[in-house]
Amino acid sequence: MSILFLFLMLFVLLVMGVPVAVALGLSSLTFILFNGMPSLVVLHNMINGINSFPLIAIPFFILAGHLMNTGGITTKIFNFARASVGWAHGGLGHVNIGASVIFAGMSGAAVADAGGLGNIEIKAMRDAGYDTDFSVGITAASSTIGPIIPPSLPLVIYGVIADTSIGQLFAAGLIPGVMMAIALMIMVAWKARLNNYPRDERFSVKHFFESLLDATLPLMTPIIIVGGIITGVFTPTEAAIAAVAYSAFLGLVVYRTLTWRGILRVSMDTIETTAAILMIVASSAIFGWILTANQVAGQFADVLLGFTDNKIVILLLITLMVLIIGCFMETIASITILVPVLLPVAVTIGLDPVHFGIILILNLMLGLLTPPVGMVLYVLSKVSSVPFERCVIATAPFLVPLVTVLLLMTFVPFFTMWLPTLIYR
Template structure:
């Protein structure tokens, strides 16, 4: 337990998570004198020597490319024609746009940075309060890592050694349910505040918007279809997504420039460095947890408190949301997966169901201070304070918690689509 205390102290002092894990591991090795310090770099290299991990930087680059290639504008226009006439207008457009964009980028931050700027500006211009515009933009962005593809699910699949394709399929229904609950909240708020809505789009307008968005909408179909058919792996699908985004941006929409590609690559390399540090340090930290039998201690502690699977699951969910509030999502997955998976297996939960639960709960944490990256981004885009932005998202927590409870209670929500589409391979 001393190792965990040292790690938590470093986090509290503001030491980056990756460095905290490495320093904690080195402290353990020096104090225990069990292996040579040369084991540290060897284990770290082993942690990033994964073919599957290549999917993460590729998906990061896809989000950046789509924000620079005109895809986000066309998605927004198509979503506007589909649901802009419902009470709540652009609030519903905001949610549907994020659901469509999630099928291409799989990242909440990419959604905020690209779609967020378009959505907030459009909503403010049409008379929506800045707070409401910022709130729904921040909330809808967390659908990104739930609907496939999803970088956090790739990472969980690597950490838990389970099928990434199955995890992707498990997130589809959850993402749709999330969107529906968000739209219900938008509808009730808009009705109370008398927000504007558009006239129902004529068929020609809807058809033109659809044709314009077809190249963008084909992306998730190509990715998911390719994975399901076995034509390519999730890692290869990520590379295909990058290539397809380049083709669409340069040759179809003709809005992607060379300078944009260079900027995207630079951003991608920076993000890749962060992820690789976390993966490398997570490998050595997981070794320390194993040597100290932290997973066994955690299991004994939980089952010592209660023998109720329900209460144990509630405690796990609370822990996940709490971790998400102050720790980066990828770091949380790498740290918690080796600790929690033995407990989850013991209570009989399917690992695919738990993987979706983990990502979903961490996304709720991502929306919650003090970390709340999505809130920081959207509050800046909307020109309001962080405090006002947090107040604006509070009504949506009710729907998010309900969805979290549902996917805990009913495994069919996350497991039905993988079973139907993947069959025996699931």
């Protein structure tokens, strides 16, 4: 049974609507049995795939995000962002982006951002007279900042698979995340003047400091997480645990917006989400093992480098490939399949694994905004009661600034590598 048939079977299963974890596992198991290998190989690789200490960070980051949503902390973040940048033309569009940047330092997931802040942001923009398409589009686009600014669940997965420092990956994501926010704000300012969108409210020093005081404790969460990791006080896993403890403390003791029943409910949601992610990682581990054992990465590198030795052309080809795959496959599955194949090529042409990680994740984030998968679009369609097809059209213009940042990240390594080099090297 050839590798080509393995990919073909995986593609057919995904098109049929089979869950990603099942499709990966079933196609891998079929390949193993047809080639006369013992089926025990499947279990062995699945266990090894998730037997990693850094992966423990995943459920804790997810739980921290759920606790903040349930405890009303996202509302305080939104109000602070509103007091900070709501005075500009298209103010609530800027607020939308600012709130996503702050929430990115807590949840690390685009879908969590869209689900947690999306309802608040879209309702506020509708009430202020913004058209629905603009509200949905900027909410979708700004949510992709979450997995770039640390902490980031996709970067944790990438770090484990690529055997790369998660701390360096987190540091590398800070500047690109800020650049994404600036690019989106420029787009918002242009559309606001074009469509004469209103300012949200006049800037008030008193109101700013009142909202800052109200949001001070929630704003400490990203400082604890990111600062602890970068300074070496925490490992990413320990930082995730600290984030959960701090979020629970705010909800139970300080604001008293959380109940033990509420904690039990979000814990069950966390278990469900974590189980789905780890099943994908485990199934992908088998798939990745098959690719490695059959030297697919080396063969792919030979084909690509045989086609051209121009670094820019190779980077563009890799970017195009990842963008296409990201349109059809869930982020975690894409990372686990693509890294063993593409990372050796990236290293061969002189790309640092940390730099490549940021390029890969930002590429895949764009896939969350494009059909047919487009998980962020599905979430916002449900939250805003806007048809999925309309969400796709509304989000399309905001892909322009995001793709521009992607190209800058790809061809100007300084933006991603300056902080990791400064702190760790």
